[in-house]
Amino acid sequence: MKFIDEYRDGISARKLADAIRRITTRPHALMEVCGGQTHSIARFGIDTIIPPEITLIHGPGCPVCVTPIRLIDAAVDIAARRDVIFCSFGDMLRVPGSRKDLLTVKAEGGDVRIVYAPLDAVTLARKNSGKQVVFFAVGFETTAPANAIAVHYASERQVRNFSVLVSHVLVPPALEAILSAPDNRVQGILAAGHVCAVMGCEEYIPIARKYRVPIVVTGFEPVDILQGVYSCVKQLEEGRADVENQYKRSVQEHGNRAAQELIRRVFTVVPREWRGIGEIPRSGLGLTEAYRDFDAERRFAVTASADGDPGECIAGLILRGVRKPNECPAFTTRCTPERPLGAPMVSSEGACAAYYRFRRLDGEARPQLADSTPCPQLN
Amino acid sequence: MHRLIDEVFLSRFGDPKTQEQHDAAVVTIGSARLAFTTDSYVVRPLFFPGGDIGSLAVHGTVNDLAMSGARPLVLSAGFVLEEGFPIDDLRRIVDSMASAARRAAVRIITGDTKVVDRGKGDGVYINTAGIGIIDHQLNIVPTSVRAGDAIIVNGDIGRHGMAIMARREGLEFETAIESDSAAVSDLVQDLLAAGVAVHCLRDLTRGGLASALNEISAAAGWGMELDESSIPIRPDVYSACEILGFDPLYVACEGRFVAFVPQNKADATVRVLKSHTLGSEARIIGRVSDDQHPLVVLKTRIGSRRIVDMLSGEQLPRIC
Numbered sequence A: 001m002k003f004i005d006e007y008r009d010g011i012s013a014r015k016l017a018d019a020i021r022r023i024t025t026r027p028h029a030l031m032e033v034c035g036g037q038t039h040s041i042a043r044f045g046i047d048t049i050i051p052p053e054i055t056l057i058h059g060p061g062c063p064v065c066v067t068p069i070r071l072i073d074a075a076v077d078i079a080a081r082r083d084v085i086f087c088s089f090g091d092m093l094r095v096p097g098s099r100k101d102l103l104t105v106k107a108e109g110g111d112v113r114i115v116y117a118p119l120d121a122v123t124l125a126r127k128n129s130g131k132q133v134v135f136f137a138v139g140f141e142t143t144a145p146a147n148a149i150a151v152h153y154a155s156e157r158q159v160r161n162f163s164v165l166v167s168h169v170l171v172p173p174a175l176e177a178i179l180s181a182p183d184n185r186v187q188g189i190l191a192a193g194h195v196c197a198v199m200g201c202e203e204y205i206p207i208a209r210k211y212r213v214p215i216v217v218t219g220f221e222p223v224d225i226l227q228g229v230y231s232c233v234k235q236l237e238e239g240r241a242d243v244e245n246q247y248k249r250s251v252q253e254h255g256n257r258a259a260q261e262l263i264r265r266v267f268t269v270v271p272r273e274w275r276g277i278g279e280i281p282r283s284g285l286g287l288t289e290a291y292r293d294f295d296a297e298r299r300f301a302v303t304a305s306a307d308g309d310p311g312e313c314i315a316g317l318i319l320r321g322v323r324k325p326n327e328c329p330a331f332t333t334r335c336t337p338e339r340p341l342g343a344p345m346v347s348s349e350g351a352c353a354a355y356y357r358f359r360r361l362d363g364e365a366r367p368q369l370a371d372s373t374p375c376p377q378l379n
Numbered sequence B: 001m002h003r004l005i006d007e008v009f010l011s012r013f014g015d016p017k018t019q020e021q022h023d024a025a026v027v028t029i030g031s032a033r034l035a036f037t038t039d040s041y042v043v044r045p046l047f048f049p050g051g052d053i054g055s056l057a058v059h060g061t062v063n064d065l066a067m068s069g070a071r072p073l074v075l076s077a078g079f080v081l082e083e084g085f086p087i088d089d090l091r092r093i094v095d096s097m098a099s100a101a102r103r104a105a106v107r108i109i110t111g112d113t114k115v116v117d118r119g120k121g122d123g124v125y126i127n128t129a130g131i132g133i134i135d136h137q138l139n140i141v142p143t144s145v146r147a148g149d150a151i152i153v154n155g156d157i158g159r160h161g162m163a164i165m166a167r168r169e170g171l172e173f174e175t176a177i178e179s180d181s182a183a184v185s186d187l188v189q190d191l192l193a194a195g196v197a198v199h200c201l202r203d204l205t206r207g208g209l210a211s212a213l214n215e216i217s218a219a220a221g222w223g224m225e226l227d228e229s230s231i232p233i234r235p236d237v238y239s240a241c242e243i244l245g246f247d248p249l250y251v252a253c254e255g256r257f258v259a260f261v262p263q264n265k266a267d268a269t270v271r272v273l274k275s276h277t278l279g280s281e282a283r284i285i286g287r288v289s290d291d292q293h294p295l296v297v298l299k300t301r302i303g304s305r306r307i308v309d310m311l312s313g314e315q316l317p318r319i320c
Helices: A010-023 A035-044 A069-079 A102-107 A118-127 A144-156 A171-180 A193-199 A202-211 A222-238 A257-266 A289-294 A315-319 A351-359 B002-013 B053-066 B087-103 B159-168 B185-193 B208-220 B235-244 B263-274
Strands: A028-034 A054-061 A084-088 A111-114 A132-139 A162-169 A188-192 A215-218 A243-245 A267-274 A278-287 B025-029 B032-041 B071-082 B107-116 B124-133 B150-153 B200-203 B224-227 B257-261 B283-288 B296-299 B305-307
Touching (some): A010 A222, A035 A188, A054 A315, A102 A111, A118 A144, A118 A162, A171 A202, A188 A193, A215 A222, A278 A289, A315 A351, B032 B053, B053 B087, B053 B124, B087 B107, B150 B263, B200 B208, B263 B283
Parallel strands (some): A028 A054, A028 A188
Antiparallel strands (some): A267 A278, B025 B032, B071 B124, B296 B305
8 A cells, every 4th residue: 555555664664773773872762642653653563673772652642532531421411312413533432431431322322423524424414404413523633624624614504403522632732741740751752743734843843942852743654653763863862852854745844724724713722621631721622702603512501520530540641651551550450441441541542552452461471573583673 | 242252141051062162063963063053144234345134144154164164054044124124125135145055055944034113123134043064073173273383364354344334334435345255165175175184263254363363362272473464455455444543453354264274284275275266365374373372463564573462342443
């Protein structure tokens, strides 16, 4: 498959891993921002072919994981209404709220549907004028343009029975929260390529300068991630803290201006609560006044309290990269994908789920590198 | 699903004489060893590229019998029809079943029909049960798997699941992905006739290749090593999986199986399978390791290794 196979090529990957080893003289801790990158790292075993001096810390870029419990609860309440068709991206359905998840609502008779594009939900609303159709608008800057189009389109066409339950979050404020925390150990950042395809690279320049961390806009395939690691390590070794763009095949310096304009028209920056992390100022998107009629929270008068005690779940520490999933005492014992304590174990992009699926036996019977094709780093 | 089966069904129905959990139960009556199995089909949509619920109901049960090395003989067919289900659709489904049965050389000899109120069913549900005869001395079950066995698939994986997914969700790809639904009993009989001492067979239905291997690994008590680059996946299936964020290792097939055979019979097995149209893409994809830790490990394209785990629940399309 074009644009995939060449970025999963074993020879290129090993050459890059070798190049990283050659330039590494001391330990470095890098954070990959996006859950998609985390899964790629675990799925392809990328962290096992880079030098042991480099620690990859898994960042907060899993929209499913950071959606606060109170909004999951609101979604559950709205979805359970008989007059509602509740639409969501697939991987939100299994995320536990304080009482249940959306799949349970579906099993109990709620009309909960997976859609692949927000506009599909608007189409559904037009076809079901007797029902309220609600779309769960979650995600980072990546999904914001498509969600903005859906709201804008519904407004233009006066699709009055459509609304969105918004839980949009923004990457830069989350990075600042992580980098300014007293227990931060992140020295370099692999920014999320798809977020930057929308927003561009410029908003990361002040962050790189302020916190003296290199930021490399990085893609999602093994060769992308290894190139990102290489650039980041090179900067750290040379004492630089610049913003670089590894993912040039998708990301332009200024991003996608039409998409940004659409986001600005439909959404406004608001404070947002992050599951496991807490409220971060100016870290989310909410509907602007002009589109407030499409706000499901307002339409259904949802009253949900702030997130309660997360119990044993250390999702906050995982999402800030302070702990790794296998450092959690509940990992694989009291917390599994079948019975998750927190969202990172549920989502297909969650760090805990990635470790569970690909890495469960770390330190116990962890698979070693293939002996037939040795990687220089571990020999 | 596994927990449900263990906790609710096996704990109550479990028969010490047929404890081996496999696609079909083997019973000895007189001097005859018979394989017996049943399966219910609730697929949506009823018609999909490459097949329909009728052909699927024949292939699925025939394949379950074949996986114990049995030669399928007879099937039953039970229908649960929703009131108002179009008779033309039913005719089409039954024609398709009859044709699939002919091709698989099985007879449908008994059946049942029930009608439920409108709104209480999904058009039509079909149950088929099947009996086959085991006319060889091999014990084709997971516990026969041995360290060093070659793991072989009879063709590309994931096509059925993605064909259903694309049709069900109205996803439009440039090319229509056709289901791989087919009866594979002939291939199995050919292998046995060629004198391959098959250790275990498993069709790659729900949960796909990854789930089948994990189940066998756990039951056999051996680890397994797969080579990612040798697992055949067609580009259209691979692309569709990439778009939806699915892992093709977990996508269901309906005409694909894995065979565990002694290493020295691996090439012969591939040769026999390749002589059949349903096995033309047959490939050795890995081996049973000598590690008694029941773990399926994949050597990735970039040379690292990772676990291939059981999936919990269905794969859900990703946000981004």
